[in-house]
Amino acid sequence: MGIPGSGLAKGLAVTMRTMMRKTVTAQYPDVQPDLPPRTRGVIALLEENCTVCMLCARECPDWCIYIDSHKETLPAADPNARARTRNVLDRFAIDFSLCMYCGICVEVCPFDALFWSPEFEYAETDIRELTHERERLREWMWTVPPPPAHDPAAEEPKEIAMARKAADKLAAAAAAAAAAAAEAATAEEGGES
Amino acid sequence: MSTLLAAAGSLEPAARSYLSPTGQEIVFLLVGVLVLGAAVVSVTTRQLVHAALWLVVALGGLAVEFLLLTAEFVAWVQVLVYLGSVVVLVLFGLMLTRAPIGRSPEADSGNRPAALAVGAASAATLVTLVVDAFRSSWIDLSGAAGTTRLTGEYLFSHWVLPFEALSVLLLAALVGAIVLSRSKDGGTDARPRAGKLRTGRPSAAPTKPKER
């Protein structure tokens, strides 16, 4: 900061340089945005997976998930067994005027029934119409992208790691057995000779 | 000197008729009526700020009158000093000391008759003086007599001493204004030395309350 005014000149240089650079504006309605994976656009429901466990509705900080269900008794397959009951989903709705897109419901769902969809253009003209029923939520399922591939540098998933460990152990045991057998064979040969 | 007088316009009585006024004279009269009207409204209106604004109209009309008399420089001085600063100063003062919108009867002082008497007396004096001094002489408006250059030549050849005295007067006014404006709170507020720029002072330091 030797010369007085050099800071001012630096400021001018910054804005001038920015003007010469390419802009970062995306012309949205003309050009669709390039959304990253796991974009939190809207929550989609895979109804078939839902067991009406109510975990999502209970964990939702905004209480914006409405679930109605009834119990249905299934006739027992075996006459000796008890009849089974099962929950049937009557209503699954999310009020997106309340939702704060925290994603807790997606996290807690034990049966992979809730997913993030990148679909974000679901504006309505009335705030009451932002409560979307299960049909709409099911439709959004089609827009859910396949899960992104694992990062090649990431740690292995636990299941695979355990399986691999077991397999490695088995392989090692097999190799050891083979080696022992081979040794025994050579000793026998040696004894013979 | 005589050249300058000639430039300032002939004061000889000329063979002019009141019955065939030129365009400039008509405009002059009309603007004069406007100025008079604005001035009367300015002193009679009961709304403080409106009075100041009517004063703007009156003073602006005067500037136009100067222009019509070819006193170009004086006209723009009128605009710059009276409209641009004196009236603004007046408005400033009014707004700082609560100028309510609408009528302000409490601002009415009881000495209307006295004011009227003083105003009438000074008007009568001025009218008598001007009528007596110029009588039926006509100013020759064909040459522009009030340009900046002519004013400058006149000022710096004949009126240097009053000009220098004026600077002393202005200095006195300046000092007086500062002394008056600081006499109330002088000394109570701890000011840093003038001319020094304070930098790097944290804003948490107990300073005066921020204005708005």
Place this chain on the structure above:
Amino acid sequence: MNLLDTLLRCVGTLVAFLVLPLVVGQTEHKVMAHMQGRLGPMYAGGFHGWAQLVADGVKFVQKENVVPAGADRRVFQLAPAVALLPYLLVLLVIPVGPDGMVGQVVDAGIFFVLAVMGIGVLGSLMAGWASANKFSLLGALRTAAQLMSYELPMLLAAASVAMAAGTVSLPGIVDAFHWWWVPWQLIGAFVFFTAGLAELQRPPFDMPVADSEIIFGAFTEYTGLRFALFLLSEYAGIVVLCGLTTVLFLGGWHGPFEDDLGWLWTLVKTFALAFVVLWLRVTYPRLREDQLMRFAWTVLIPLALAQLALTGIIKVAIS
């Protein structure tokens, strides 16, 4: 000069008064956007949003005109015109090219310009007072204090040029211009341009309309067309300031091929300066109110006085 010619020149001035500020405003949209890595308006008019301000004007004309219940109606409604018209009158006398390419030559020249521009303060004061809003009043007082403080360095710097040229007529000043005036009057040019910027309340001198403190200063209560007129007066002010700086300090139409393209030189210089105005707006943050006042009185005025002394001494030495 017959009536038709005068009328044409006046209408031409009015057209310039309506078009040039829009050009500056549109340039501001785009320049500011790109300096912030954005694109700015892109739709109105088709090509890069060139008609955005025209569209804005159409919108403003159709907007409701709200006069607050507590306001002083007539003064409130009159204020935008008082703020706007001085700039129109000033634009008439700014010379564009040699040989009569000017709306109208007025012998008092700069003096006329500065005097008339000073009237604009009244518009702000009227607006602020008549709004019956304390923020407006505060903004009006700030505006008035700022305009008065910065008018003075402008007067002094302009006087310095008048000294150099020996005349106050604007075409006369450009006629007398030599290239070495630029370094000679450099301080004056800086003072004039900076003070003009402050007088227009452009950032970084936009304390009177500081939105984070006093909403929009004196113009808080204005809507629709009246608001648009205040904005128009701001941009017309940019045009006038840049045109004046060009004429007084940068030699107006002087440049290569000045006989044929003199008017183009004036325009190019004016728009280059207008670009600088926009550039400064994007780059610098707002000055604090007390810094603003101190800058005028303790930096610009002493500088202007120094420039006056320099001009006087050199002028007498060379004559």
Place this chain on the structure above:
Amino acid sequence: MEWQPLAADPAAGSGYFDAYAAVGLLAVIGVLFVVVSFTANRLLRPVVDTPEKLLAYECGVDPVGEGWAHTQIRYYVYAFLYVIFAVDAIYLFPWATVFAAAGFGAATLVEMFVFIGFLAVGLLYAWKKGVLEWT
């Protein structure tokens, strides 16, 4: 004393009254422009006055108190200083046009320096008194 009547001044080109007639004409045109645009505005705009709309705007909440706030008197000092200095500055213009002319020269320069010197002393006094600074 050498001076040229304005009509003969080539830079001016036209008579004095013609020049100001043009200025007056432009002023009339400007007023007409304002009137026409407001007439258009009156024809085009809606008028839906609601009491909320007519309230003073104070950051979106209901206005507190009245339309006047206590303000610092400091602004006034600047206005006062300007009046004094403006009177000073206007003398610069007639002086600027003549001081280098024949018959004036250095003496006039010194006269003006004395004049400005007094004012500069005033400015310095104001500065030293701390009127020009707040903090």
